[in-house]
Amino acid sequence: MITILWVDDEIQHLRSHTRYLEKHDFKVLTAHSGQQALDILRTNQVDIVLMDQMMVGMDGMETVTRIRKNYHVLPIVMVTQSEEEELMDLAIGGEVDDYLTKPVNPSQILLVIKKLLMGNRLRTQRAAREIADQTTRVMDMLSHEMDWRKWVNIYRSWVEKDVDSGGSLSDEMRSVDRNRFSDLELNFSKHVELKYRDWISDTGPDSPLMSHNYLERVVVPQMESSDELVMLVIDCMRYDQWLTMAPILEKWFHIETDFMLTVLPSATPYSRNAIFAGLLPRDIWRFYRHKWDENYGESGLNRHEHYFLTEALRRLGCSRSIQPEYAKISTRREGETLIHSLSKSLKDGFLTVIVNYIDHLTHGRSELDLIRDLAPDVTSFRKLAETWFRSSFLKDLFHTLAARGATVVITSDHGSVFSSRETRIKGRGVSGSIRFRFGNSLSADPKAVIHARNPADWGLPDETPSKSYLFARSDYFMMFQNVPRDEMHKFRNTFQHGGVSLEEMIVPSIILKPKSMR
Numbered sequence: 001m002i003t004i005l006w007v008d009d010e011i012q013h014l015r016s017h018t019r020y021l022e023k024h025d026f027k028v029l030t031a032h033s034g035q036q037a038l039d040i041l042r043t044n045q046v047d048i049v050l051m052d053q054m055m056v057g058m059d060g061m062e063t064v065t066r067i068r069k070n071y072h073v074l075p076i077v078m079v080t081q082s083e084e085e086e087l088m089d090l091a092i093g094g095e096v097d098d099y100l101t102k103p104v105n106p107s108q109i110l111l112v113i114k115k116l117l118m119g120n121r122l123r124t125q126r127a128a129r130e131i132a133d134q135t136t137r138v139m140d141m142l143s144h145e146m147d148w149r150k151w152v153n154i155y156r157s158w159v160e161k162d163v164d165s166g167g168s169l170s171d172e173m174r175s176v177d178r179n180r181f182s183d184l185e186l187n188f189s190k191h192v193e194l195k196y197r198d199w200i201s202d203t204g205p206d207s208p209l210m211s212h213n214y215l216e217r218v219v220v221p222q223m224e225s226s227d228e229l230v231m232l233v234i235d236c237m238r239y240d241q242w243l244t245m246a247p248i249l250e251k252w253f254h255i256e257t258d259f260m261l262t263v264l265p266s267a268t269p270y271s272r273n274a275i276f277a278g279l280l281p282r283d284i285w286r287f288y289r290h291k292w293d294e295n296y297g298e299s300g301l302n303r304h305e306h307y308f309l310t311e312a313l314r315r316l317g318c319s320r321s322i323q324p325e326y327a328k329i330s331t332r333r334e335g336e337t338l339i340h341s342l343s344k345s346l347k348d349g350f351l352t353v354i355v356n357y358i359d360h361l362t363h364g365r366s367e368l369d370l371i372r373d374l375a376p377d378v379t380s381f382r383k384l385a386e387t388w389f390r391s392s393f394l395k396d397l398f399h400t401l402a403a404r405g406a407t408v409v410i411t412s413d414h415g416s417v418f419s420s421r422e423t424r425i426k427g428r429g430v431s432g433s434i435r436f437r438f439g440n441s442l443s444a445d446p447k448a449v450i451h452a453r454n455p456a457d458w459g460l461p462d463e464t465p466s467k468s469y470l471f472a473r474s475d476y477f478m479m480f481q482n483v484p485r486d487e488m489h490k491f492r493n494t495f496q497h498g499g500v501s502l503e504e505m506i507v508p509s510i511i512l513k514p515k516s517m518r
């Protein structure tokens with residue numbers, strides 16, 4: 001039950017108001033003075049304070065000041081007969097959460113209490129119902145009735161509502177029906193299994209934006225229409241993480257939001273190379289075989305990106321310099337150095353920047369208990385990325401680019417999914433990560449894994465006839481039969497990528513157009 005503390009030196013005249021609130025299942029405590037209010041707060045759990053300003057002795061503002069010394073987030077509403085603007089400013093400046101002028105009717109009091117205490121909860125419940133209804137409609141549709149746009153729309157709606165709720169939506173949806181949303185992810189993987197090969201072979205205007213056509217469909221058109229263009233790839237960035245950055249950038253840029261589907265596997269050696277080469281992994285291997293390396297886990301699998309980018313821009317007939325500037329940023333010092341040398345880097349009007357921090361944070365969380373304890377779930381991990389951005393070189397870079405009038409295109413090579421369920425696999429010569437595998441004689445549970453038996457059809461290298469790939473569905477991760485269960489513990493509830501999930505495969509494609517700087 002919500003407890004209200006109403007402070008007024010004429011509280012006896014407000015009995016009808018307190019009875020009204022009690023009929024609506026609120027507990028109402030009353031105080032005749034500021035000192036009595038402070039005494040009540042010391043011994044009672046109070047959710048909100050209604051404070052009269054004009055009281056004998058300690059007035060309302062003085063009482064608020066003393067309350068704030070010990071109760072920094074307790075909602076306080078000022079209720080007074082005064083309509084002086086100076087007093088209103090003083091009240092708001094004194095950390096009062098809302099302001100009502102007498103006479104007030106009980107419904108006004110009820111409304112402000114619901115807004116301050118229950119607003120987020122009510123909005124979250126409504127959003128959860130909307131997402132649940134949308135999910136039900138999707139689940140009722142046959143796979144061939146869905147298309148990639150519908151999947152993007154439901155994912156976008158889901159993420160935006162969850163971010164707006166501060167992460168409460170995910171908890172609310174799990175309380176509604178945990179299995180329903182797991183089934184939704186599995187349905188998405190079935191759709192990918194059915195349609196992915198068509199997506200990568202379709203070059204028409206109705207085909208999805210994907211890693212291998214991002215240069216042609218986004219970067220080159222913006223390059224032709226912008227004096228200065230920066231292509232920014234934030235490795236391993238999820239859409240929810242982008243949404244925590246966007247509000248800071250709105251005052252500097254007009255933000256155009258679209259989405260890109262990553263190629264498979266949704267892992268850096270494949271998806272990021274596909275972005276820079278403008279080719280599927282299969283075709284990178286065919287055309288640049290001496291530069292293709294698939295020994296996953298070794299360093300340098302993306303060491304030819306600059307070369308791939310130069311070749312791709314030449315192949316696409318780009319009129320700009322065929323030696324584009326390229327920077328890979330992993331530390332703050334490297335980022336600050338880039339900012340100080342922007343004029344040199346943008347001398348030909350085009351710069352590509354890769355930011356690895358979120359990828360490092362994702363891998364670090366899997367390997368370090370400290371980071372896992374700081375960010376045990378999706379919401380806290382999102383907040384950790386937001387905290388980094390607010391004090392990062394990347395924020396300063398955006399500000400500097402806006403001041404220069406540069407256009408910025410932003411995407412990610414892949415996202416990540418919170419992996420919590422294991423599935424066992426078999427095979428020979430197997431390599432890859434726990435979200436994707438490749439090798440010979442592979443076998444796995446088809447309910448948990450997509451088996452790509454003809455790699456070339458999936459846009460992947462097929463150097464041996466017996467080679468195939470496995471992609472984990474939903475939140476599964478793959479382990480060999482002989483791995484003991486206690487060894488699996490370090491992988492459970494970690495953020496992984498390489499498989500087929502909404503969070504991994506649907507990444508933002510953002511265009512930032514600079515606003516006039518004041």
